[in-house]
Amino acid sequence: MKLFIPLFFICILTACKISQPSISSQEGYVEEELEVVRDTYVPLNNPEKIELKKDPYKKSRKIETDLIHTKLEVSFDWSSSRLLGKASITAKPHFHSLDHIELDAKGMQIKLVKLNERTLKYNYDGLKLKVLLDRMYSSKESYTIEIDYVSSPNDIEVKEGKAITSDKGLYFINPSGRDKNKMPQIWTQGETESNSVWFPTIDAPNAKSSQEIYITVKDKYKTLSNGIFKGSKSYIKGYRTDHWEQKKPHAPYLFMMAIGEFVEVKDFYKRKDGSKMEVSYFVEKEYEKYAKDIFGETPNMIAFFEKKLGVLYPWDKYHQVVVRDFVSGAMENTGAVIFGDFVYKTDKELLDENDQSTIAHELFHHWFGNLVTCESWANLSLNESFANYSQYLWDEYRYGKDEADYQANIEKQKYFDSGLESGYHDLIWYYYNDKDDMFDNHSYNKGGRILHMLRTYLGDDAFFKGIQLYLTNNAYRAAEFAHLRLAFEEVSGEDLHWFFNQWYTDKGHPIIQIKQTKFQGFPNKGSLGPNTGKVTLTISQKQNNDYPTFKLPVEVAIFDDRGKTIENIVVTSKKQKFNFSYKGTLKNILFDDQQVILGNIYSEKPRSQFVHQFYNSKSYNARLTGLKRATKKNNKESNKILMDALKDPFWNIRLEAIKIISGFGTEVFDRALPFLHKMAREDKKSIVRAAALRLINQNGEYSEGDWEDKYQLNFDLINSDSSYLVVSEAISGASKLNPDTTLERASKLEETPSIKLRFAIADLYLQYGSIDQFSFFESQLMESNLALQEGLEIQMLSILIQFSLKQKQIVLSLNKCYSLIFYLQVKGTEITKSYMPQIVDYYCSYISELEKTPENKEELESLLKKYKGLK
Ligand SMILES: [Zn+2]
Structure with missing residues (x-):
């Protein structure tokens, strides 16, 4: 259930004077009025708006029958996108004796159901297949039924007459091979309950079964499934049947197949017992040479997770395959993980961004999800x-x-x-x-x-x-x-x-406001000896009563003349006060020293404490908060912090400093400029180099000397930086300084594999190019790999439309566009085609409005006729 919550406050940080809450005054103590940096908090929610509808309780599937083993024999009719299958399902009653088995089988054609060569009666409604067994079976007796069936994921209709579009389970991609850019392939996606589209099973996460699959394909195709490859046989010339087997049981949603002309790049993991486990990467030929750059950390990850968990990787092998048009990001099918094509990156592209998080995520599922399943x-x-x-x-x-x-x-x-x-x-x-x-x-x-x-x-x-x-x-x-x-x-x-x-069984998170009250003139007594002071934290949980009042064990770090001291407290109610002693000067109090609490925490404390926090905290989050809060005002002190932050060992602190500087005036910028130049050239992190360069380029006011430096910097980076991100930024910067030279330089980069860089070039041509650059757009839309990724082709086309309408030789430009639009109407991606009527209309109305002179009148009229013909 999704509800839109229209009202919420934007977090506004203001530095202002506030008076401290009165605490019952103790004799001789004077409350100190602090200048604090204070937040306006984001409330957890608007109570009237968040009533999430209580839909019926979703229980786990009742287990009547235990699956034991699933044997599948499948072949394909690529032309009609159908799977011809035979399933042999071994099962037994879970506890009570049964004379039937109920299976999920979505939108199939059931041809025959047998047990020991005897045909069985069954009932099938398009979703559930209820088979009457030959007799009553007890929970100690297993049986195997065979089902002959056809699965047609593209044209099935379920009971209500609703076609399944997104949960097809089985996908035929470019089966006719008509799209020359896209390798024909078949793959499956089971989670949540879609695998029962391509084989009958108990499609629930609390079912488990071992499996084997015999997949018959044309010789040119590779197959991939869970478990071990047991070998292949040829029964018909030109065709091969591959046998895959996984003896350990797993949930039906984790069964998978992938078929295509993949290249298998072999890697291995050395198990604890010294044996080698297969770790292969299945990719398209073009990415064979980058497969280890993309997936090469996998063996290290397996070793690391085994050690961390104290449980060995439980499965036979670990394969990863990249498919086209995948319906999700990636899927953890046991030992045969599928990734969408977003992971296809060259070694150079990987310098800017890698997908190790996703690789680790899917691998970890092999313990959480695949070994132990929700x-x-x-x-x-x-x-x-x-x-x-x-x-x-x-x-x-x-x-x-x-x-x-x-x-x-x-x-x-x-x-x-x-x-x-x-x-x-x-x-x-x-x-x-x-x-x-x-x-x-x-x-x-x-x-x-x-x-x-x-x-x-x-x-x-x-x-x-x-x-x-x-x-x-x-x-x-x-x-x-x-x-x-x-x-x-x-x-x-x-x-x-x-x-x-x-x-786990409640919702929301704490919203915590922390106010600090410091007492002066605290008597020189107590465990800390002379010069002891006292400070009180008033901690309020601000979430409303729809949410729990959280119990939070918290480490509070006190920074004073002793250094850092940790005090452990437990927050248990809506409003609580905690007293802490400090020695000498109180430099900072950090609530939640390791910054682990999931909640919005608003500490109202003096700026000096945030400054101290930035310089002295261990945790990244505490330092980041320190940096942001301490630099709320543009003054001398924040300028110094920012210059220091530019040299921080952690890249995102440097990046944040650049962002803050960009919001300040020229004085700060001028001070930062030498650092920024150095960072643009030398920072280890490409995103920081690019950000430093962007800030230098954005600063419009410059003397002649600056112009030279800037020009040199951008061109040096175009020529020498290893990152596409930086080069793209440099092209954009250089174009504003010297468009002609940049155009010339960019034309040599048109063939780059980086989509980001090609878009930067397209933007450059849009700004400064002439009709001569039309061929670049043509090759992007007709020959490049843009069409492989959802939406990129239409994005490039929209730049081209703006480009084409800007040209002085408008008739020539419109003619060229006409040919391209004509081409894309047939060969473009589905998204592009869906926008075509609008694009054609747009061109037509543009041409109608063009001023006609005697010289171009006829040409324009025939153009308009041609465009109208595209409708
Ligand atoms: Zn996941």
Whole structure:
């Protein structure tokens, strides 16, 4: 259920004087009035608007029959996009004796059902196949039924007459091969309950089955499925039958097939026992040489996760395949993961951005999801929170804690944003409307942050031991969130209901306001000896009563003359006061030292404390908050902080500093300019180099000397920087300084594999180009790989339209465009074709409005006629 929440406050930060709340005055103490940096908080929600409809309780599927083994024999009719299948399903009654089995089989043609060569009666309504067995079976007896069927995912109609469009389960991509840019292929996508479109099964996450598949294809195709490749046989000339087998059971939604002219790039993982496990990457020929750049960290990830979890990778092998037109980002099919084509990047493109987070996410599912499966979609977070958290673990291990915290911050923000838009629900959500609604920023992002809080609370040893216990207790089984709680409780010895009640079966997050009151003239007594002061934190939970009052164990860091001292407190009510002693000067109080609490925390404290926080905190989040709050005003002190931040060891602090400087005046910019030049050339992170360059280029006022420097800088970077991001930025910068030279230089980069750079070139041509550059657009739209990625072709076409209408030789330009539009009407992508009527109309009205002179009157009229003919 998604509800739009129209009203929310934008977080406005203001520095202002406020009076402190009165605390019952103690004799001799004077409350100090502090100049604080204060936030206006974003409320958790508008209570009237967030009543999430209570849809019926979504229980887990009742288990009447246990699947044991599924054997499939499939071949394909590519021309009609159909699968011809034979399924042999071995099963047994779960507990009570049964004389029937009920299977999910969506939109199939059922030809025959047999048991021991005897034909069986069945009932089929297009969704459920109920087979009457030859007799009553007890739970100790298994049987195998054979089903001959045809699956036609493209033209099935379910009971209500509604065609399935997005949950087809089985996808034929460019089966006719008509699209020369797209390799013909077949692949499947089972989650949530779509695999029952291509084989009859009990399509529920609490079912498990071992499997084997015999796939018959033309010799030129490679096949891929779960488990081990057992070999192939040829029964018909030109065709081959591949046999794949997985002996360990997994849920039906994890079954997969992929077929196409893939190239297999082999890699391996050395298991603990010294044996080698297959780790292969299935890609298109063009990306063969980059496959290891894209996926090469996989063996390291397996080793790292095995060590972290204390549970060996449980499956036979680990294959990854990249397909076209994938309906999701990636899918964790056991040992045979599918990725969308967004992961196709060259080694150079990978310098700007890699997809290791997604690779880690899918791999981690092999423990969370594939080994232990959520028993119902309401419990999806048991799969997705861990997969999400694996991204943190990998970043922390591979790139350091700052990088992990940076990414976690983004994940957290996405959860906040989606909650503001669509409302908040329990993490374990029994009242969802559609099971697809479970795949949201709660199950993933919020779940991941909750695990991080639990890890911080329990400590690494207990946390990872608890996970190990959860995995071993529930291996090859389905679990609900209580199993997770029980494992942590068993290891830690602590009742954790309080934690699971507020974070798993309740909704929202804390909104915390912290006010600081410092007392002067505190008597020189107490454990800290002379020069001791006292400070009170008044902590309020501001979320309204629709949300729980959270119990939060918090580490408060006190920075004073002793250095840093951690005080542990537990926040339990709506408003609480905590007193802390400090020695000498109080430099900063940092609530939540490791910055792990999932919530909006607004600390009202003096600017000096934020300055101290930026320079002295360990956590990235605390330093970032320090930087942002301390530089709210453009003054001498913030300027110094910004110059220091430009030299920060962590790249995003440098990037944030650049962003803040861009909002300040020329004085700060001038001071930063030498640093920015150095950063644009030398910063290790391409996104920082690009941002430094952008800021230099945006600053319009310059003397002649500046012009020279800037020109030199942009051209040096076009020629020498390894990053497409930086080169794209440099082209844009250089074009404003010297369009002609830039055009000449850019023309040599037209063949680049980087789509980003090609768009930068298109923008350059739009701004400064002439009809001579038309051929660039033509090659982009007719020969390049733009059409492979959703929406890119139409984006390029829209730049071309603006470009074409700007040309002085308008008749020539419109003629050229006509040929191209004519071409795209037939060969363009579906999206492009869908926009064609609008584009043609646009051209027609443009031509009608053109001023006609005696010289061009006839030409324009015939052009208009031609364009009208396109309709
Ligand atoms: Zn996932």
